[in-house]
Amino acid sequence: MSGSAPAEPSGPAVTAAATPSWADSAGLAAGAIAALVLVSAGLLLSQIDLALLAMPLLVSLVWARDRRPDPTEAARAHITLATPEGEQIAYRLGIDAPPGVEGIVLRCTLLAGQEHELVVAGPSSGEVTGQVPVLHSGPQELVRLDYRLLGADAAAVSFPPDPLIAGRVLSPPHAPIHRLPLPHRLQGLIGTHESARIGDGGDLRDIHQFTAGDRLRRIDWKATARRGRTAADLYVRRTAALADTTVLIVMHSRDDVGEQVAQWSRNIAAEKGLSALDVAREAAGSIAAGYIRAGDRVGFQDLSSRRGMVPHGGGARHLWRLLRAIEMTEPAAVAFRRRRPPIVPPGALVYLLSSFLDDEGVQLALRWRGAGHRVIAVDVLPAPQFAQTNRYDRIAHRIVLMAQRDRIRTLQAGGVELLRWPQDDARVPRLARIEQLTRPPRSGSRAGGRR
Amino acid sequence: MTRLGFSPPLELPVAGARVPGYAPRAALVAAGTLLALVDYGATGWLIAGAALSVAAAALPRYAVGWVLILFLAAGRLGAHTGLDWRLLVLLAGLHLLHILALLCMQLPVRSWIQPAVFAAPVRRFVAIQIPSQLIAVLALLLLVGHEGHRELSAAALAPLGAIALTGLGLLLFGPRSGPRPAPR
Numbered sequence: 001m002s003g004s005a006p007a008e009p010s011g012p013a014v015t016a017a018a019t020p021s022w023a024d025s026a027g028l029a030a031g032a033i034a035a036l037v038l039v040s041a042g043l044l045l046s047q048i049d050l051a052l053l054a055m056p057l058l059v060s061l062v063w064a065r066d067r068r069p070d071p072t073e074a075a076r077a078h079i080t081l082a083t084p085e086g087e088q089i090a091y092r093l094g095i096d097a098p099p100g101v102e103g104i105v106l107r108c109t110l111l112a113g114q115e116h117e118l119v120v121a122g123p124s125s126g127e128v129t130g131q132v133p134v135l136h137s138g139p140q141e142l143v144r145l146d147y148r149l150l151g152a153d154a155a156a157v158s159f160p161p162d163p164l165i166a167g168r169v170l171s172p173p174h175a176p177i178h179r180l181p182l183p184h185r186l187q188g189l190i191g192t193h194e195s196a197r198i199g200d201g202g203d204l205r206d207i208h209q210f211t212a213g214d215r216l217r218r219i220d221w222k223a224t225a226r227r228g229r230t231a232a233d234l235y236v237r238r239t240a241a242l243a244d245t246t247v248l249i250v251m252h253s254r255d256d257v258g259e260q261v262a263q264w265s266r267n268i269a270a271e272k273g274l275s276a277l278d279v280a281r282e283a284a285g286s287i288a289a290g291y292i293r294a295g296d297r298v299g300f301q302d303l304s305s306r307r308g309m310v311p312h313g314g315g316a317r318h319l320w321r322l323l324r325a326i327e328m329t330e331p332a333a334v335a336f337r338r339r340r341p342p343i344v345p346p347g348a349l350v351y352l353l354s355s356f357l358d359d360e361g362v363q364l365a366l367r368w369r370g371a372g373h374r375v376i377a378v379d380v381l382p383a384p385q386f387a388q389t390n391r392y393d394r395i396a397h398r399i400v401l402m403a404q405r406d407r408i409r410t411l412q413a414g415g416v417e418l419l420r421w422p423q424d425d426a427r428v429p430r431l432a433r434i435e436q437l438t439r440p441p442r443s444g445s446r447a448g449g450r451r
Numbered sequence: 452m453t454r455l456g457f458s459p460p461l462e463l464p465v466a467g468a469r470v471p472g473y474a475p476r477a478a479l480v481a482a483g484t485l486l487a488l489v490d491y492g493a494t495g496w497l498i499a500g501a502a503l504s505v506a507a508a509a510l511p512r513y514a515v516g517w518v519l520i521l522f523l524a525a526g527r528l529g530a531h532t533g534l535d536w537r538l539l540v541l542l543a544g545l546h547l548l549h550i551l552a553l554l555c556m557q558l559p560v561r562s563w564i565q566p567a568v569f570a571a572p573v574r575r576f577v578a579i580q581i582p583s584q585l586i587a588v589l590a591l592l593l594l595v596g597h598e599g600h601r602e603l604s605a606a607a608l609a610p611l612g613a614i615a616l617t618g619l620g621l622l623l624f625g626p627r628s629g630p631r632p633a634p635r
């Protein structure tokens with residue numbers, strides 16, 4: 001964690017008001033029975049000291065019963081989150097309980113995992129502040145507040161109302177990428193990439209004999225003097241046309257397993273470490289930003305979501321739309337079976353971001369590849385950590401990973417290129433791996449990947 | 452920072468909560484054991500008292516705390532009725548056990564507690580104990596003869612009952628300091 005202090009909680013608070021239902025503590029009845037037994041024993045056995053011992057118990061019970069909070073008054077709870085800055089988010093919570101409440105039992109759950117219980121004096125809890133670490137990107141529950149109210153001597157207790165939940169959608173980090181792969185054929189008419197077509201804007205393509213349609217100012221007089229055999233032989237310098245490209249980023253957000261293998265079944269956000277969706281969001285955001293900044297058109301589709309596709313587009317405003325859609329991706333509890341695969345524009349480059357723990361993404365990628373698209377499969381499964389795992393966990397992980405590698409081999413055999421996004425291999429950095437993909441493919445034209 | 456430490460963990464929300472949740476239970480065990488020692492002396496009953504104290508702290512929902520109160524009160528059965536410091540200690544101790552047992556029932560053992568949570572119970576404890584001790588001293592001086600044990604009859608309890616009824620009536624029907632439910 002860095003030492004930077006998080007911002008003060010501000011902005012709109014998550015607020016809830018509820019009228020608590022009160023119940024007597026079982027201790028009230030137990031105390032009354034004990035006191036009555038003492039008084040009865042004192043009378044029956046003619047011992048005043050036993051009756052005297054019951055006296056403070058009886059008075060205390062009557063007093064506690066008399067000071068029971070008003071059951072018709074509501075309690076108000078609020079949580080305020082600070083703007084995410086650095087690696088922690090500050091939060092502030094408070095409860096205003098009805099008069100007569102002497103204690104408030106707070107259960108504060110951070111990141112849906114870590115629970116802290118506090119007992120504060122009532123009726124107003126005052127400001128309870130804390131910090132929640134930023135461990136993941138995307139929509140997430142940051143603070144959950146459950147509370148119970150205690151009357152005098154904890155003789156009256158309220159039932160806990162519905163929990164108050166404060167969440168945020170956190171942006172993933174973005175890695176700057178300057179060189180990105182291009183599709184086999186560029187079909188756009190404007191842009192920054194040099195295409196195979198003859199036109200304006202690009203570098204020298206070749207020197208060719210003058211034909212109808214060539215502009216006179218393109219005549220290369222030196223080449224004409226060198227090559228021309230007759231006075232009618234003219235040679236022109238032809239340049240390549242510039243074009244843009246269309247990229248479709250497809251994210252398969254069905255699984256969100258973390259790097260801690262021991263947490264694959266429990267999947268507690270606070271303990272699972274870097275997750276596959278964290279990596280996928282970072283990769284998708286970085287790829288989208290890289291292409292949009294180069295003037296290309298990018299679309300986005302989440303395979304596990306019922307939301308529609310973000311259509312292809314360019315420009316800064318479209319980039320914000322894409323990044324927001326990427327931030328909002330979250331694992332789906334129920335598999336979404338789509339009737340047809342997302343429609344890919346002709347000549348588009350497809351990125352499929354997935355952990356490849358199931359076959360759905362594989363089939364789609366092979367179908368797109370079969371239709372002639374260049375498809376890059378981005379493996380977003382983070383490098384495993386085996387803390388707190390036993391032998392059986394490791395064997396299970398090995399079996400799952402063998403199946404994943406089989407799927408990746410199937411993809412590669414079908415002509416899908418592979419990019420592993422997590423920075424787990426120090427020998428080949430991520431940018432170098434992307435650089436390898438920008439080299440012109442053997443089967444394609446020269447519009448392979450120069451930027 | 453472990454739960455057994457006396458400092459709250461760093462990730463705990465800041466609310467001035469410095470008392471660990473097991474402190475009321477530890478106080479219940481300590482008070483119960485000490486009262487058993489005062490009441491029964493260093494006999495085998497002391498072990499039973501300590502065991503009940505531990506059970507009351509470990510299983511507060513089973514109301515073992517009030518069993519402990521009855522167990523300690525039973526120690527007075529064979530004792531000489533008279534003005535005795537042990538009785539006065541027991542008078543305060545049983546009341547303290549009652550409050551601690553009530554608190555242990557509701558305060559989570561893994562929580563951290565603001566010291567101010569105990570302020571109101573302590574104020575009430577003192578407010579009840581001062582008159583209780585005075586009444587106990589007066590009752591023992593007035594109702595027990597100088598020559599020794601005098602049998603208590605229902606008639607002898609009448610003045611005490613009248614005082615107690617007056618006090619309870621004042622508490623129930625007198626001016627309330629707490630909130631009153633809204634009329635329906």
